[in-house]
Amino acid sequence: MELIVKGHSGYQIDIVREGNDLYVYKRCSDADKATRLMRQAAKQEQATTHRHTGFQTPHILAAEQNGDNASIKMEYIYSRNFMEYFESAGFEQIDYFIHTLIRYIEEELALSPLQTIDTRIVTDKFSSVEKTVNTNPHIRKDERLANIMEKSKRLLTGINEWKMPIGICHGDLTFSNILFTANTYYLIDFLDSFIESPLLDIVKLRQDSAHIWSAKLYTKPYDPIRLGIICQKIDSELDTYFQRYDWYKGYYRPLQVLNLLRVLQYAKEDAIIDDLETEISKLLYAI
């Protein structure tokens, strides 16, 4: 039996029964995507060797690349997505989830010593994003965008020293990459990050808790007020907790601006573009 699941990442995802067990196959036939998928599989399998309290990772059982084609096979996890989980979670479950997220980041921090990174890593990333934004035909090149790009550039190039924990991170730690089971949470879809820092995981988490990003891709009906209540709670707890670190206080907002610009550069729908520009503006004017 084979079930095709629609994903947002451009990969084909099939759930296949083999004997009594279910497996997930993720495939693509594009050179760039194939390379990324192989790196993702390696990072995910590597993550299974780190013991995290409260989070597990599905095992990668096979990964192969043949030219432009690549596929990975991993264990299937009987689970619910974040929206279904939040829609029925009691306050004590949300509380536990928040504390598990904080513990996860703390465990990453224990493996990530403070280091000063080359400022060009950030400025080069911004330059590359700026180029892609300027060539994206769906984005209106108006005054608002010009202001956003100008202010963002000033913000990111104005920081002379980027000193933050460097070591490990998930790379795309959004709510949609967390599977919720009755007993634990599973992390999927690991990604290489341009800075391998737990701070980048906080940025991705708050992309969802502060900017409600994953909900925009959710296609089934849901209660937006309840989701807003839960996200606001998660966001304020994360923000309050990590305020104890200077690197968080200093770099969270600039890196969130850069993160949302990275999303914006590939956006195609007017509503999404408008929303992203609004969220980036809010961050820029809050600084």
Add this chain to the structure above:
Amino acid sequence: MPFNLIVPIASYKSEYLHSLPAVFIKGEDGLMPCIKAVLSLDFTLFDHIFFTILRIMEEKHHLCALLKEQFHEIGLAKAEIIILDNPTLSQPETIYQTILQANIKGSIFIKDADCSFCGEILPQNGVVIYPLESLKWVNPQNKSYVAVDDHFYVTNIIEKKIISHYFLAGGYCFEDLDLYCRYYQRFAGQKGLYLSHIIYSMLLDKYSFRPILATEYTDFETLVQL
């Protein structure tokens, strides 16, 4: 600390301009459902009892006179009518506007007008619940559900999603009105806001709510449908 009862009957639909809403239509016993909704409560608990209606409904149907006649018949001397000038977006807003207009202080018990129950009401955070399996006829879609833990604390409350065999039986108690108003203000102006959202938000911030287990629950809407 004053303890007040609020019965919000200020929902608005265009058909109400031509016909009286069901909660105001007298039954064979001569009583309106919105009055029957409070009859099983112990009135001595409350300092004031507020029925909140809309001005447009008062102008079309003379509800004040109808309600005052009912108060007189059942000897409800503490009852007052609050008239809101404009329809609200939600029940929590109706409650909020009632609090402001009547300058209510202390604790409140909010009673829906479309059902009745018996239960032990105290001026502390709580919601009235009733077990689904105790009803012979039920429309599960129009109910909200409440999860409670082993020691009878509310852990979850949600609209129209069956997460528990207890459903919300039309009664809500807020110990601290100022706190209610602060939480309401967070959501002011949002359509689709329910009291359950405000309670869930308070639960997440560690405010405890106790369930009040109802007895003799009657859903007037289901009675009409039958």
